[in-house]
Amino acid sequence: MSATTTPRVLVANRGEIAVRIIRAAHTLGWEAVAVYSDADAEARWVTLADEAVHIGPAPARRSYLDIDAILQAAKDSGSTYVHPGYGFLSERPEFARRVSEAGLTFVGPSAEVIESMGDKALARQTAERAGVPVVPGSGVLEDASQARAAAEELGFPVLVKAASGGGGRGIRVVASPAELDDAVGTAQAEASSAFGDGSVYLERSIVGARHIEVQVLADAEGSALHLFERDCSVQRRRQKLVEEAPAPGLSPSLREEITTAAVRLTAAVGYRGAGTVEFLVEGERFYFIEMNTRIQVEHPITEMVTGVDLVAEQLRIAAGEPVSVTQEEITLRGVAMEFRINAEDPDQDFFPSPGEITRFDPPNGPGVRVDSGFVAGGAIAPYYDSLLAKVIVHGRDRAEAMARATQALTELTVDGVTTTRGLHLALLQEPDLREGAVSTTWFEEREQSPEPSESSGT
Numbered sequence: 001m002s003a004t005t006t007p008r009v010l011v012a013n014r015g016e017i018a019v020r021i022i023r024a025a026h027t028l029g030w031e032a033v034a035v036y037s038d039a040d041a042e043a044r045w046v047t048l049a050d051e052a053v054h055i056g057p058a059p060a061r062r063s064y065l066d067i068d069a070i071l072q073a074a075k076d077s078g079s080t081y082v083h084p085g086y087g088f089l090s091e092r093p094e095f096a097r098r099v100s101e102a103g104l105t106f107v108g109p110s111a112e113v114i115e116s117m118g119d120k121a122l123a124r125q126t127a128e129r130a131g132v133p134v135v136p137g138s139g140v141l142e143d144a145s146q147a148r149a150a151a152e153e154l155g156f157p158v159l160v161k162a163a164s165g166g167g168g169r170g171i172r173v174v175a176s177p178a179e180l181d182d183a184v185g186t187a188q189a190e191a192s193s194a195f196g197d198g199s200v201y202l203e204r205s206i207v208g209a210r211h212i213e214v215q216v217l218a219d220a221e222g223s224a225l226h227l228f229e230r231d232c233s234v235q236r237r238r239q240k241l242v243e244e245a246p247a248p249g250l251s252p253s254l255r256e257e258i259t260t261a262a263v264r265l266t267a268a269v270g271y272r273g274a275g276t277v278e279f280l281v282e283g284e285r286f287y288f289i290e291m292n293t294r295i296q297v298e299h300p301i302t303e304m305v306t307g308v309d310l311v312a313e314q315l316r317i318a319a320g321e322p323v324s325v326t327q328e329e330i331t332l333r334g335v336a337m338e339f340r341i342n343a344e345d346p347d348q349d350f351f352p353s354p355g356e357i358t359r360f361d362p363p364n365g366p367g368v369r370v371d372s373g374f375v376a377g378g379a380i381a382p383y384y385d386s387l388l389a390k391v392i393v394h395g396r397d398r399a400e401a402m403a404r405a406t407q408a409l410t411e412l413t414v415d416g417v418t419t420t421r422g423l424h425l426a427l428l429q430e431p432d433l434r435e436g437a438v439s440t441t442w443f444e445e446r447e448q449s450p451e452p453s454e455s456s457g458t
């Protein structure tokens with residue numbers, strides 16, 4: 001970094017991840033430029049940034065998804081880096097390409113790498129070639145007879161997955177042959193309208209598996225390393241609710257295998273930046289499902305157990321510097337858990353609860369971290385996702401982490417909108433969760449159980 005020009009990064013996102021990126025930039029001595037829509041003029045990230053640029057009206061399509069508006073903001077603010085955060089444009093190859101074409105540096109891998117991993121069907125092939133086991137499945141389906149043949153070979157239940165799906169959307173379970181034709185047709189139509197790409201493929205449904213993902217970092221020199229794993233098995237509708245690092249009960253040999261496989265794939269594709277390789281784990285077997293070519297919502301739990309600032313590493317790597325730690329220096333310390341506090345009502349089928357946050361008292365104390373894009377007086381807008389805050393705890397072991405989580409969630413006070421806080425407190429009482437014995441279907445099975453536990457909102 002030269003003394004004359006301070007690097008300037010445009011943060012092409014909103015909410016807690018925008019705040020997170022601004023913080024990382026400032027700790028490196030960089031300047032950060034925020035963008036905001038009409039709905040976010042007074043938001044937390046706008047006030048924390050060195051400069052803020054209005055990019056359009058509230059609907060994301062006309063602001064946070066508007067590539068031209070964001071590039072103009074970068075240009076007008078004299079930014080030289082663009083950090084995409086997660087969601088929005090973060091996994092759109094054309095965004096990375098346009099950023100580069102404008103003479104700016106995209107904080108993330110190349111457009112080619114985003115493209116090859118963004119198509120999940122293609123990513124499966126790439127993983128296989130790199131010697132990484134994938135879930136048994138098909139290629140992109142050409143017609144109904146091909147789907148029937150593939151499903152017959154895989155055995156039911158199968159999943160129809162959209163090649164361009166993400167955020168838990170674009171996946172459909174097919175329990176029996178009779179449902180297959182309809183399911184494939186509907187999935188193709190839905191994928192086409194939701195993702196602009198109607199390609200779908202089949203995967204065997206791995207019932208009762210755990211979702212375990214590996215955090216990786218790779219620099220421009222091509223050296224790739226891992227920061228161990230996270231268990232994100234507590235999910236509702238394939239969206240994560242609670243995450244934990246390291247994965248409870250993972251055997252040392254499986255940990256070694258799965259992290260080595262993730263690094264192998266990362267190196268094989270010429271990856272640059274921070275990324276996550278997602279797997280399903282069934283007993284001692286693991287299967288690749290996808291790679292997310294961006295920072296992930298649950299990255300803080302990895303930061304807590306490794307002490308590495310992942311967002312600062314992303315910025316350093318984008319600036320051409322090597323990763324600041326070696327593989328040998330990365331060790332695990334204790335246990336971290338994250339609880340997503342969404343403005344949703346768990347008692348009303350998780351219906352969104354937008355509105356003004358009239359009171360917001362985040363917890364603190366030993367081993368407690370709260371990442372949020374909001375302050376009291378702010379608002380949860382109906383246009384965007386409902387993540388209000390992430391309550392992250394760290395302890396020497398699982399028992400201490402869970403005790404701190406219970407204390408932190410008890411202290412957390414949010415008025416004005418209904419949240420998932422009470423649900424998390426109830427989950428923390430569940431023996432299965434306390435023992436680390438949960439699978440990706442555990443939460444929904446619990447919801448369907450005859451005596452639903454208390455999960456009152458607020």
Ligand code: ADP
Nearest residue numbers: 086087088164165166167168240296297298385
């Ligand atoms: P993580 O794997 O980091 O937990 P999520 O799956 O929760 O990520 O996604 C993070 C954010 O990105 C969410 O707001 C989600 O809705 C959004 N998202 C991810 N992939 C897509 C996609 N393909 N299309 C639209 N939104 C997406």
Ligand code: ADP
Nearest residue numbers: 165166167168169203204205206211238289440
């Ligand atoms: P997304 O891009 O939406 O994150 P993923 O492919 O990562 O999609 O899958 C999201 C979730 O769906 C996984 O975490 C898991 O719970 C479930 N899932 C995905 N593939 C399978 C499978 N083959 N068998 C069982 N569950 C699966």
Ligand code: MG
Nearest residue numbers: 167168278290
């Ligand atoms: Mg995923």
